[in-house]
Amino acid sequence: MFEHEDEMLTRVVEHLKRPVGVDPALDGRVMAQIAAEPVRRPGTTAAAWHWLVTPRRFSLPPLAGLTAAAALAAFLVMRGPAAPASQTTAFQFVLVAPQASSVSLVGDFNDWDPSMSPMTATRQAGLWSAVLPLEPGRYRYAFLVDGVHWQSDPTAPRAGDDEFGVPSSVVTVGGT
Amino acid sequence: MSARTLGLAVLLLGTAAGATAAQDPRLGRFDAQTRAAVMALLDSARAVGLPTEPLLDRALEGAAKSASRDQIVAATRRLAGHLARARAALGTKASLAELEAGAAALRAGADSAVLAALRRSRPRQSLTVPLAVLADLVTSGVPADTAAATVLALAPITSDDALIEFRRDVDRDIALGAPPAGAAMVRGGSIYDALNAEGPRVNPPPGPRKP
Amino acid sequence: MGIDDVGMSDADLVRQVLAGDAAAYAGLVGRYRDRLGRYAVHMLGNREDAEEVLQDTFVRAYRSLARCDEPARFGAWIYGILVNRCRTAGARASRRRRLFVHDEQALEGPATTGQADRTELDELVRWALRRLPVDHREAFLLKYVEDLEYEEMARLLGVGVSALKMRVKRARDQLRIILQEAERV
Numbered sequence: 019m020f021e022h023e024d025e026m027l028t029r030v031v032e033h034l035k036r037p038v039g040v041d042p043a044l045d046g047r048v049m050a051q052i053a054a055e056p057v058r059r060p061g062t063t064a065a066a067w068h069w070l071v072t073p074r075r076f077s078l079p080p081l082a083g084l085t086a087a088a089a090l091a092a093f094l095v096m097r098g099p100a101a102p103a104s105q106t107t108a109f110q111f112v113l114v115a116p117q118a119s120s121v122s123l124v125g126d127f128n129d130w131d132p133s134m135s136p137m138t139a140t141r142q143a144g145l146w147s148a149v150l151p152l153e154p155g156r157y158r159y160a161f162l163v164d165g166v167h168w169q170s171d172p173t174a175p176r177a178g179d180d181e182f183g184v185p186s187s188v189v190t191v192g193g194t
Numbered sequence: 195m196s197a198r199t200l201g202l203a204v205l206l207l208g209t210a211a212g213a214t215a216a217q218d219p220r221l222g223r224f225d226a227q228t229r230a231a232v233m234a235l236l237d238s239a240r241a242v243g244l245p246t247e248p249l250l251d252r253a254l255e256g257a258a259k260s261a262s263r264d265q266i267v268a269a270t271r272r273l274a275g276h277l278a279r280a281r282a283a284l285g286t287k288a289s290l291a292e293l294e295a296g297a298a299a300l301r302a303g304a305d306s307a308v309l310a311a312l313r314r315s316r317p318r319q320s321l322t323v324p325l326a327v328l329a330d331l332v333t334s335g336v337p338a339d340t341a342a343a344t345v346l347a348l349a350p351i352t353s354d355d356a357l358i359e360f361r362r363d364v365d366r367d368i369a370l371g372a373p374p375a376g377a378a379m380v381r382g383g384s385i386y387d388a389l390n391a392e393g394p395r396v397n398p399p400p401g402p403r404k405p
Numbered sequence: 406m407g408i409d410d411v412g413m414s415d416a417d418l419v420r421q422v423l424a425g426d427a428a429a430y431a432g433l434v435g436r437y438r439d440r441l442g443r444y445a446v447h448m449l450g451n452r453e454d455a456e457e458v459l460q461d462t463f464v465r466a467y468r469s470l471a472r473c474d475e476p477a478r479f480g481a482w483i484y485g486i487l488v489n490r491c492r493t494a495g496a497r498a499s500r501r502r503r504l505f506v507h508d509e510q511a512l513e514g515p516a517t518t519g520q521a522d523r524t525e526l527d528e529l530v531r532w533a534l535r536r537l538p539v540d541h542r543e544a545f546l547l548k549y550v551e552d553l554e555y556e557e558m559a560r561l562l563g564v565g566v567s568a569l570k571m572r573v574k575r576a577r578d579q580l581r582i583i584l585q586e587a588e589r590v
Contacts, residue, residue, distance in 0.1 A: 026584045027577060030530050034550045039370050040442030043362070044456055045434050048463040052427055055468065112431075126251045129220055130258040140428035147428070155291035156298060156326040158255065168259060175365065178302050178333035181252075181269040182261040188298075190326040192354030 106151040116144030118163045123148045125159025158186045228263040276300045283309035295325035302332040308342040315350045323354035327361045335374035344382035419476035448491040462487045485561035533583045545576035
């Protein structure tokens with residue numbers, strides 16, 4: 019790239035090309051802002067939330083192994099249509115699991131019932147999401163993939179006490 | 195009541211399933227033996243004024259994860275003990291969310307005295323987020339005393355959102371290779387300095403400071 | 406980390422988003438986050454400002470996606486937005502604490518030789534970049550770090566190729582002098 023006497027410049031460029039570690043939760047923050055944008059098609063008041071909750075068909079790409087379930091889980095904080103009686107915050111949970119045929123969000127907020135919060139596959143194959151209104155507090159949770167495999171949220175704090183031999187994550191919701 | 199006393203109370207005062215109030219349908223997710231043990235724990239906790247929802251949640255987590263009866267009972271009993279200690283430290287007016295977060299902090303290794311000190315430092319504001327941040331910091335590897343000192347310094351002068359962001363920054367620094375104690379001290383110290391630039395000084399967090 | 410390429414091109418994703426599937430935008434965000442973030446960090450000198458600008462860039466790009474004339478060139482197009490946002494952010498006094506530069510040293514634990522060397526080089530590079538005029542720093546980063554062709558740079562910066570080559574050359578000359586000065590200290 020550079021002449022011999024520019025060895026220092028070469029070293030500088032190599033250094034600058036190194037990854038800088040952008041916060042992976044930034045994806046979630048971007049998508050949260052976008053979720054609040056007006057929909058591109060005319061719709062009802064709830065249309066802005068439509069893309070989060072509408073089941074969609076998708077086709078699984080030919081990827082090998084459940085371990086290909088990459089770690090992209092983001093927390094999105096959105097002030098949205100929530101119960102007026104208590105102060106709730108809508109959180110979006112996202113997981114990339116290209117090989118999965120079903121993913122459930124399971125935790126303290128839904129009595130650890132895998133049937134309560136099935137996650138929705140978006141048209142972008144492999145991306146699963148669910149939105150829950152959460153009151154202020156600290157919640158343990160995990161993802162249940164294909165009804166069999168428990169997966170913690172790689173970008174969230176771990177619960178620390180994996181009392182049942184299976185890791186969980188925690189989310190903390192502030193009150194103000 | 196100490197955790198050990200509560201544990202004995204649970205053992206000695208366990209009641210038969212039929213003597214409890216109308217059965218919660220969620221209890222149907224346990225097998226009969228586990229259900230009986232869990233109900234006994236809930237009854238005992240209720241008898242000493244502890245909230246039962248967190249206990250049931252812990253037990254349900256175990257059921258969802260196909261844990262054994264012994265594991266479920268042990269985990270639920272352990273949580274009951276921590277809830278009791280949290281209530282002793284935070285006071286009887288502590289909210290459910292504060293008790294749960296306090297129990298998590300104790301479970302992670304924080305001291306009861308720290309919880310009490312946090313209560314004194316933020317008498318009118320919720321402690322849920324500071325306690326949760328404390329628990330998360332210790333779980334991430336920050337030594338308990340460092341985490342405690344940092345959170346105690348920041349809790350009175352920062353918002354919940356700022357505390358959550360602080361914890362996220364520390365997590366990210368640790369993920370990038372920083373020693374946990376250093377990450378907490380540096381991030382905490384910077385926030386403290388910025389917020390106290392114009393106001394009166396309170397006890398600063400420990401560790402190296404920016405020049 | 407981002408979403409791995411699962412076979413959908415930028416053009417496909419852009420068309421999906423424009424058709425009303427906002428969730429598909431997450432694929433583009435994941436694909437470009439790290440690369441755009443690297444440029445923003447080097448231009449602005451700290452990660453917090455860079456992430457704020459990066460988030461702003463992605464949202465603005467979403468809002469104006471219909472004006473991306475060539476969906477297959479989404480990457481180059483969003484670079485243009487990012488460069489402008491970085492210019493605006495750089496000109497504005499930062500309201501945030503600048504933790505990154507100073508604290509990275511403090512965050513180094515018991516260092517191996519490799520770690521200490523990287524920290525010193527990082528400080529040196531940051532310092533040297535900060536001493537370049539903004540347009541020279543831009544040109545240098547886009548050419549040598551982001552590996553853009555001059556024609557692409559010309560399109561997104563709205564500057565002629567020969568002017569850009571001059572900026573890049575001046576940036577190299579200045580950096581060479583700055584780094585030689587630093588070696589003498």
